[in-house]
Amino acid sequence: MAVRPIVDLLQLSPDFVRDPYPVYARLRADGPVHHVRAPDGEELWLVVGHEACRTAFTDPRLSRAWMQSGDIGQIVNTDQDQPALAHMLMSDPPDHTRLRRLVAREFTPRRIEALAPRIQQITDELLDTMLAAPERRGDLIASFAFPLPMTVICELLGVPGMDREAFRRWSNEMVARSSPEAEGLAYQETTEYLRELIVAKRSSPGEDLLSAMIHAVDEGGDRLSPNELIGMSVLLLIAGHETTVNLLGNGLRALFAHPAQLAALRADPGLLDGAIEEMLRYDGPVEACTDRLALQDVGMGGTVIPAGSTVLIVMADADRDPARFDDPDRFDIRRDARGHIAFGHGLHYCLGAPLARLEGRIALRTLLERCPDLAMDADEAQLPWVPGLLIRGVRELPVRW
Known part of the structure; x- marks a missing residue:
């Protein structure tokens, strides 16, 4: 088998961070596997193409068990025994199977749908505040796309409102670090905060998910360890808002860039579910897997x-x-986008995908109903992008209404 030379992604395109799709297409045309240098200088291997990616997701030789089988410092600036990483996304079966079983009962379709009235209330309150701005313009990420899912997941877990901005700062460092030192500090501060919160929840449990996880016991008597409680809380907090923030941001950018599609969606709200799937396919919130x-x-x-x-x-x-989607670079909300892997594939498929879809559906429907003149208020080429290959999205999305 061939040994491929390393490919510098920024040399292939200086605009890679903003628009990586032509680079990936060029790599895919040359084969499914490539040794690359990422924009941050890290050397790694990429798997591209629909069939190859689905196969890679189910290949047991490609492991997530870094704590047991690798050097965690290769990917994260923290210690090998970091409690914030003791979660199911950092494990393989049988550990993954056990951890997912202990939390999956809290994410049943019925429980997720029961959140709809509260999500609608939060959506309306955020838009009330945003639309009251006399200048009729603002940053949609800061005023709407971030606080909506962050409020929902914090309420679901039972994290006090006063701590949510701290979690946003920590999350930013964990998914797209500004420096190794800032990343390490984020893990340390998150762990310290959650350890204290879990102690408080043990003595005074509430109706929230964290309290439920503390006391969850399966049929065999198994329960989450102290470190696993911290790790699962970190995972749910980060995954519980990052996907929705960037589903909304990327989806709206796509609509703004395709006015006919936006007009069609406004004219027929029945297209919304399909539109969300096309947004996920066309420019999803996660660029590459963990x-x-x-x-x-x-x-x-x-x-x-x-x-x-x-x-x-x-x-x-x-x-x-x-090979999987006809004319894949065309954004079409009437397309049958089923089969996309924006939420992953296989045993690590995103547990919170139904919640992200529900939040996206309520948020987009309400936003388009209440903001008939909503439009982007900036040159897309100048938008600040989230760095790294994990999260695909912009830090800010200036709009006017």
């Missing part, structure tokens, strides 16, 4: 990924693969 570890030499598509390598599965490219 880092996988090659447990051994892995042969894929005629190329060998060496044991110990960091591997990313590029969902953003999988969902633009013409």
Whole structure:
């Protein structure tokens, strides 16, 4: 099998962070696996193409068990025994199976749908505040797309409102660090805060998810350990808002860039569910999966990924693969976008996907109903993008109404 030379993504396109899709398409045309240098200088391996990505997601040789099988410092600036990483997304079966079973009961379709009235209330209150601005313009991320899912997940978990801005700062560092030092501090502060909160919840449990996780016991008597409670809380807090923030931000950018599609959606709200799936496919909130570890030499598509390598599965490219979707670079809210892997694939498929879809549906419907003249108020080329290959989205989205 071939040993591929390293490819510098920024050399292929200086505009890679804003628009990576042409680069991924160029790589895909040359094969499903590539050794690359990311914009931050990290060397890793990318898997591209719909079929190859789906296969990689289910390959047991590509592990998430960094704490047991690898050096966590290869991907995160923190200690090997960091409690904030003791969660199901950092594990393989059987540990993953056990951890997911202990929390999945709190994410049943019935429980998620029961949140709809509260999500609607939060949506209305945020828009009341946003639309009261006399200048009739503002940042949609700061005023709406971020506080909506952050409020929902914090209320669901039982995190006091006064701490939510701190969690946003910590989350930003964990998914797209500004520096290794800031990332390490975020993990440390998050762990310290949650450890104290869990102690308080043990003595005074509420109706929230964190209280339920503390006292959850399965049929065999198994329960989450103290470190696992911290880790699962971190995972739910971060995944519980980052996906929705960027589903809304990316989806609205796509609508603004395609006025005919926006007009069609306004004219027929029945298109909303399909529109959300197309937003997820066309420009989803997660560009590539969380880092996988090659447990051994892995042969894929005629190329060998060496044991110990960091591997990313590029969902953003999988969902633009013409072998799976006709004319994939066209944004079409009437398209049958089923089969996209914006929420992952296999055993690590996003547990919170139904919640993100519900929040997206309520938020977009209400926003379009209440803001008939909503439009972007900036040049897209000048928008500040979230760095890194994990989260796909903008930090700010100036709009006018």
